[in-house]
Amino acid sequence: MAETTLARLLQKNARDLRDRPAIREKDRGIWQTWTWRQYHDEVRDVALGLAALGFKRGERLSVIGDNRPRLYWAQVAAQSLGGVPVPVYQDSIAKELAFVWNHAECSVIVAEDQEQVDKGLGREDQLTALRLVIYDDPRGMLHYKHDWLRSYQSVQELGREFGAKHPGYFEAEIEKGQPEDVAIICYTSGTTGNPKGVMLTNSNAIALAESFREADDVRPEDNALAYLPMAWAGDAAYTLFLSLVVGFCANCPESPETVQRDLRELGPTTVLAPPRIWENMLTAVQVKAADAPAFKRWIFETFRSAAERAEILRADGKPVPISLRLACMIGNVLVYTPIRDQLGLRRTKWALTGGAPLGPDTFRFFRSIGVNLKQVYGSTETTGLVSLQPSAEANPTTAGRPCPGIEVKIADRGEVLVRGPVIFKGYLKNEEATREVIDADGWFHTGDAGFVDPRGHLVIIDRAKDVGALQDGTPFAPQFIENKLKFSPFIREAVAFGNDRAFVTAMIAIDLNTVGNWAERRGIPYTSYADLSQKPEVCGVIREEIRKGNETLPESTRIRRFLLLTKDLEADDAEMTRTRKVRRSFVAEKYAAVIDAFYSGGRAVELEAAITYEDGRQGVMKSRVQVEDVDARAAAHV
Amino acid sequence: MALVSALLEIRDVSKAFGGVQAVTRVSLEAQKGEILSVIGPNGAGKTTVLNMISGFYHPDTGRIVLEGRDATTLAPSRIAELGIARTFQNIALFRGMTVLDNLLLGRHVHMKTGVLGAFAYWGFAQKEEVAHRRRVEDIIDFLRIQDLRRRPTGSLAYGLQKRVELGRALALDPKILLLDEPMGGCNHEEKEDMARFVLDVNEEWGVTVILIEHDMGVVMDISDRVAVLDMGQKIADGTPDEVRANPRVIKAYLGETKTNAPGGSVG
Numbered sequence: 001m002a003e004t005t006l007a008r009l010l011q012k013n014a015r016d017l018r019d020r021p022a023i024r025e026k027d028r029g030i031w032q033t034w035t036w037r038q039y040h041d042e043v044r045d046v047a048l049g050l051a052a053l054g055f056k057r058g059e060r061l062s063v064i065g066d067n068r069p070r071l072y073w074a075q076v077a078a079q080s081l082g083g084v085p086v087p088v089y090q091d092s093i094a095k096e097l098a099f100v101w102n103h104a105e106c107s108v109i110v111a112e113d114q115e116q117v118d119k120g121l122g123r124e125d126q127l128t129a130l131r132l133v134i135y136d137d138p139r140g141m142l143h144y145k146h147d148w149l150r151s152y153q154s155v156q157e158l159g160r161e162f163g164a165k166h167p168g169y170f171e172a173e174i175e176k177g178q179p180e181d182v183a184i185i186c187y188t189s190g191t192t193g194n195p196k197g198v199m200l201t202n203s204n205a206i207a208l209a210e211s212f213r214e215a216d217d218v219r220p221e222d223n224a225l226a227y228l229p230m231a232w233a234g235d236a237a238y239t240l241f242l243s244l245v246v247g248f249c250a251n252c253p254e255s256p257e258t259v260q261r262d263l264r265e266l267g268p269t270t271v272l273a274p275p276r277i278w279e280n281m282l283t284a285v286q287v288k289a290a291d292a293p294a295f296k297r298w299i300f301e302t303f304r305s306a307a308e309r310a311e312i313l314r315a316d317g318k319p320v321p322i323s324l325r326l327a328c329m330i331g332n333v334l335v336y337t338p339i340r341d342q343l344g345l346r347r348t349k350w351a352l353t354g355g356a357p358l359g360p361d362t363f364r365f366f367r368s369i370g371v372n373l374k375q376v377y378g379s380t381e382t383t384g385l386v387s388l389q390p391s392a393e394a395n396p397t398t399a400g401r402p403c404p405g406i407e408v409k410i411a412d413r414g415e416v417l418v419r420g421p422v423i424f425k426g427y428l429k430n431e432e433a434t435r436e437v438i439d440a441d442g443w444f445h446t447g448d449a450g451f452v453d454p455r456g457h458l459v460i461i462d463r464a465k466d467v468g469a470l471q472d473g474t475p476f477a478p479q480f481i482e483n484k485l486k487f488s489p490f491i492r493e494a495v496a497f498g499n500d501r502a503f504v505t506a507m508i509a510i511d512l513n514t515v516g517n518w519a520e521r522r523g524i525p526y527t528s529y530a531d532l533s534q535k536p537e538v539c540g541v542i543r544e545e546i547r548k549g550n551e552t553l554p555e556s557t558r559i560r561r562f563l564l565l566t567k568d569l570e571a572d573d574a575e576m577t578r579t580r581k582v583r584r585s586f587v588a589e590k591y592a593a594v595i596d597a598f599y600s601g602g603r604a605v606e607l608e609a610a611i612t613y614e615d616g617r618q619g620v621m622k623s624r625v626q627v628e629d630v631d632a633r634a635a636a637h638v
Numbered sequence: 639m640a641l642v643s644a645l646l647e648i649r650d651v652s653k654a655f656g657g658v659q660a661v662t663r664v665s666l667e668a669q670k671g672e673i674l675s676v677i678g679p680n681g682a683g684k685t686t687v688l689n690m691i692s693g694f695y696h697p698d699t700g701r702i703v704l705e706g707r708d709a710t711t712l713a714p715s716r717i718a719e720l721g722i723a724r725t726f727q728n729i730a731l732f733r734g735m736t737v738l739d740n741l742l743l744g745r746h747v748h749m750k751t752g753v754l755g756a757f758a759y760w761g762f763a764q765k766e767e768v769a770h771r772r773r774v775e776d777i778i779d780f781l782r783i784q785d786l787r788r789r790p791t792g793s794l795a796y797g798l799q800k801r802v803e804l805g806r807a808l809a810l811d812p813k814i815l816l817l818d819e820p821m822g823g824c825n826h827e828e829k830e831d832m833a834r835f836v837l838d839v840n841e842e843w844g845v846t847v848i849l850i851e852h853d854m855g856v857v858m859d860i861s862d863r864v865a866v867l868d869m870g871q872k873i874a875d876g877t878p879d880e881v882r883a884n885p886r887v888i889k890a891y892l893g894e895t896k897t898n899a900p901g902g903s904v905g
Contacts (some may be wrong), residue, residue: 028775028786139780140834142841257785 005177007080009244014040017220018378023069024146026254026262026465034069036247042069046152046171047077049159050108051169053132057082057176058352059130060104060185064088064119065112067252070136070152072240074110079183079202079461081173086197087230087580090116091571093612096128096195100187104197104428105129110152113137114144121146179203184240185428186233186294188380189577197428198380198514199231207405207421208237208383211244214404215388216350222248223268227259234355237384238272260284263344271351275358276580278373281343282362283489283514303331304457307368315367315395336369345371351389352376355579357460359487360396365396375399378459381437381444382406383422387458395496400455406418408458409443415464416450417443423434449477467582468499474556476504478584481559484552493569495582496559497595503560505598507591509533509568515541530566530623539564539628547628559630561598563605566623572612597627641867643706645670645846646722646814647689651700653686660686662870663700673840673847675857678867679890684850685727687867688816691848692724693717704814719747723812725803727819727850733792737802740791741777745770745811754877777805781835804835814846815839821853829853833860858882866890 003009013036022039024031034042048408055061061078063085064069086104088097090112097119101109107129109120113136120133121223126499135141136152163170183202187195212218226239239250248270253262253606263271290598291302306327313320320328338348351366354376374389377399386408389400402408406420421443425555426434441602448463461467462477470476477552481504485494490546492511498504510533519526519538550558569575575587588595597605639885644667653661663685668674676684689695691702693714696792702710704720712720723744731740759767778784781801783832791802792867807815817836821829832854839845851857857864858878866874866881868890874881881887 026778028772029784140838141843254784255782262786 002206004179004206005079005088005174005181006076006183006205006241006244007177009206010036010040010043010076010080011171011174013244013247020247021191021249022243022247023072023226023250023252025252026258026265029252029254029263033249039073041248042156043073043080044163045078045159046070046073046155047080047159047170047173048162048166049082049155049157050077050083051173052158053155055081055083055108057173059083059108060086060106061108061228062086062088062101062104062106063110064090064116065136065230066090066256067228067230067235067239068112068136069252071110071112071230071357072226072250074152075184075240076244079110080170082177082181082184084182084199085296086187087236089186089229089231091543092578093117093572094123096561098123099194100197101127101130101387103194103310104185104187110134111136117141117144123636124148124525134468136223177202179206180500181427182425184236186236186380189571189579189581196430196433199425199428200233200236201425202381202384204383204422204424205237205241206245208385209242211403211405211420211422212242212385212388213246215390215401216268218246220247220269222246222349223266224248224250224272225253225259225263225266225268227251227256227262228274229578233380233384234272234378237378241383252355260344261496264342265344267344267347269347269349271345271348272376273351273353274355275362276356278353278358278362278366279489282310282365285339285343287517290371293391300335303327303335304368307336308364310497311364311368315364315558317377339369340371346598349370350374352388354378356581357483358396361487363396377458379446381424382418382446383424385422386416386418386446389457393457395457398455398459400458402429402458408452410451411445413450413460413464414451414467416446416448416458418446418552419443428477457573462580470498470504470556471500471502472556474554476557481506481549481553481557482582484549485546485559488549490518490541490545492579495569495574495584495587495591497556497588497598503601504557505561505563505595506559507563507565507587507594508546509565510538510542512568529568530621533564533566534623534625539626543628543630550630552629561627561629563594563598563625563627566607566625567611567621570611573610574612594625594627602627643778644668644802645664645705646848647701647703648691649701649703649733651687651697651702653683653690653695653697660870661690661697661867664867664870664872665700665864666872666875668848671844671847672862673836673838673849673860675849675851675861675864676867677851677854677864679789681869682867683870684867686737686870688724688848688850691717692816695897715747718810721811721813722816723807723814724808724816725800725807725818725820727822729796729799729803730792731799731803731806734790735785736788736790737778737786737794737805738774738788740802741774741805741809742770744806745773747810761839773811774809777808780808780838781805797824797831800824800828800832801835804832808839808845809845812845814848817847817849817851819850819852821851829856836860 003012017036021033021034024033061083062072065071078085086106088100111117117133117135124130133149134152136157138151179202181200183205184200185197187197189195227473228235244252251266253259289297310320310324310328340568348371350372352374372391374394377387378385385403386406387400387402409417411417419442445505446461447464449467450458450460453459462479467477476498481496482494485491490511491508493509495507498505512529515538524537546559571578576582593605604624604626608624611619611621646668648666650663650665652663678684690697693712696711751766755763791799821832836847837860840847861878864878864881865872866887873886874884
């Protein structure tokens with residue numbers, strides 16, 4: 001019989017997969033492995049320790065920190081006892097954390113280290129439900145004396161004692177678990193208002209994993225790197241749900257700074273990464289190539305372009321000439337395999353990108369060097385999965401085919417609707433919001449506008465509510481335009497305006513790394529982000545990039561005017577969500593002066609931006625910023 | 639005065655370089671487990687005192703007593719073996735070597751394997767290397783420099799080099815850590831990190847710290863005791879609050895008697 005809860009799956013893995021690796025953590029420079037049996041015992045000890053401390057069915061336990069086995073175990077332990085884990089973003093500011101912890105009524109917080117403990121204990125008077133804080137790393141905790149505070153180890157010791165006195169308690173608690181019990185609450189960052197707690201059940205989690213396993217090749221022998229924020233539904237789906245169902249090994253890197261090196265050491269067989277990571281990898285390769293001696297650079301460029309030509313032909317279903325095929329075979333030995341090896345992608349069977357669109361150039365690069373990169377589409381409310389590209393149909397424009405058991409249909413206004421066993425149970429304490437997105441027939445309204453192409457692939461255009469029209473009635477999809485801009489390595493963020501206006505304009509945040517690098521190579525001195533962003537040379541480069549982006553857009557939705565922001569858009573300033581989605585209405589309000597200047601023909605605008613530091617302090621940054629025209633002809637129209 | 643004898647005692651030491659009297663009859667005591675800061679204007683003789691403790695210079699008069707035994711004229715290598723490690727005002731790392739090698743080098747005084755044994759790399763030599771590497775990995779973890787293991791130290795940012803130098807001193811497993819301006823030239827964040835490390839070393843590993851630092855904010859925050867030197871003489875010694883209120887200290891820093899306490903970065 002198929003197991004119906006995640007805790008039972010853990011028991012099954014401990015029984016069937018026994019001494020196969022379940023999770024690894026790099027500690028003191030060495031990969032430490034726990035087998036499924038050890039994983040099970042670790043979870044059992046924490047669970048019993050929690051039980052000894054009075055943790056009851058339905059209570060909520062939050063975890064905060066980097067990806068650590070102990071934090072994953074704590075989540076499974078909570079599930080075993082019928083409790084609900086609530087992972088949170090460790091880089092959230094105190095106010096956001098307090099909101100989530102109070103809203104979800106978290107009584108227990110499992111924190112990675114002192115820094116994270118401080119976020120709970122420092123504001124205990126505001127956290128109404130909190131009664132226990134457990135820390136993993138004892139570093140710096142010597143002088144912390146608090147009734148609520150316990151070390152992870154002491155909880156496990158307590159668990160072993162409790163287990164000796166109450167044999168069978170853990171198993172009996174797992175037995176009580178139901179498929180419809182909430183297995184995790186993931187907070188969506190929400191581009192408007194407070195975050196909402198998405199309740200995902202055991203059956204959601206298992207349905208997701210089963211559907212994915214049917215759509216793609218994933219086995220117990222596989223290895224994955226667990227490095228994405230634990231609070232993101234994607235990580236929960238991948239590192240908890242899929243790993244428990246399939247039985248593959250999740251690997252926790254040593255620290256966020258060592259991810260690239262750890263990736264290479266590990267050579268995972270499956271990789272999930274947001275576009276930002278792929279772009280960074282490509283940039284790293286390009287920088288290395290640019291610094292290489294001329295001959296090596298020539299080899300790299302020659303075979304890279306051969307691979308890309310072949311890839312374009314292949315994607316179009318055209319035959320690849322024999323000479324090009326031969327070049328690719330040589331290139332595979334000389335260039336592609338070594339690059340894959342350097343990036344840690346040599347053994348990768350499939351690699352997924354999702355969460356945001358990935359530039360076609362970047363996408364094509366990875367596919368051409370032999371990385372099976374594919375797009376996946378999903379949202380927190382669909383347990384992270386709706387559609388996936390089959391390996392043979394990978395392309396940079398679509399979101400792939402709906403996965404087995406998941407139905408997709410397009411509503412009247414182009415909104416994508418999804419139905420199936422992966423659709424969440426509801427928002428925590430917010431039935432009204434739940435009713436707004438799940439209709440009577442069980443269709444979940446994603447809020448994304450899209451269509452299904454003739455092949456049966458889903459294509460996402462933009463957020464449905466953001467799609468508007470220019471004054472002349474031309475449809476205007478801001479995200480679509482922004483993505484064209486963001487495909488440029490020089491542009492980190494862009495916000496397009498144009499709804500009910502005569503033409504399209506954009507605010508642009510440059511990418512400090514690539515633009516900084518570019519400036520250094522040309523001997524352009526700069527002191528800070530703000531300074532660099534206002535250099536006339538930088539403005540010229542960005543103008544060129546916008547022209548390139550414009551070429552791929554219809555005449556009427558081309559960008560006419562733009563402005564370079566003196567700071568990047570930041571989640572700490574509430575301009576973006578933690579998953580880096582622009583909070584459009586907030587930004588429009590905050591930068592009202594800019595928009596006004598765009599459409600009144602202003603040449604410059606006084607930017608006064610309130611900035612929030614990580615510790616929650618506020619500051620104000622003032623600067624005078626030029627408003628630029630993309631080309632002189634357009635300026636005449638203003 | 640404490641009745642138990644101090645971990646380190648400096649009694650009436652003086653040091654002159656040619657005609658310059660750098661240090662005149664200075665006495666200091668470091669109790670086990672405390673953070674003692676030595677402050678003073680430039681040229682007050684702070685680094686000279688530190689150099690005398692670490693055996694770099696020998697005092698003209700006076701004595702240095704470590705755990706009850708005389709260490710006045712011992713060589714720097716002998717002082718290191720007795721458990722005193724230091725960092726330098728101007729970073730003194732091996733720039734071409736990796737972070738890992740620099741730290742392993744800090745373990746040198748604890749290594750017993752001879753040249754031949756190390757060459758064969760068998761049995762004891764191998765076991766010893768593993769033990770030392772484990773200790774070094776603890777320090778790497780402690781200082782959060784996991785991503786820098788294989789980087790040549792010369793290529794690191796200044797603040798990180800300071801951190802690695804602290805790591806090398808820690809690799810000695812010292813009883814007393816002498817830090818000569820560990821926060822000099824660091825930005826605000828690097829200073830905060832360094833202050834955190836110094837506190838943690840002191841609290842968790844029980845290492846006694848003697849600190850020379852110009853940043854008064856840091857000194858007053860983390861020190862158990864502060865000694866003030868001026869023109870080669872000790873003019874005050876006490877808790878941060880006592881020192882802050884001492885009129886001689888205020889005079890030495892501000893040149894005139896004012897009610898303000900020394901504040902901000904002096905130097």
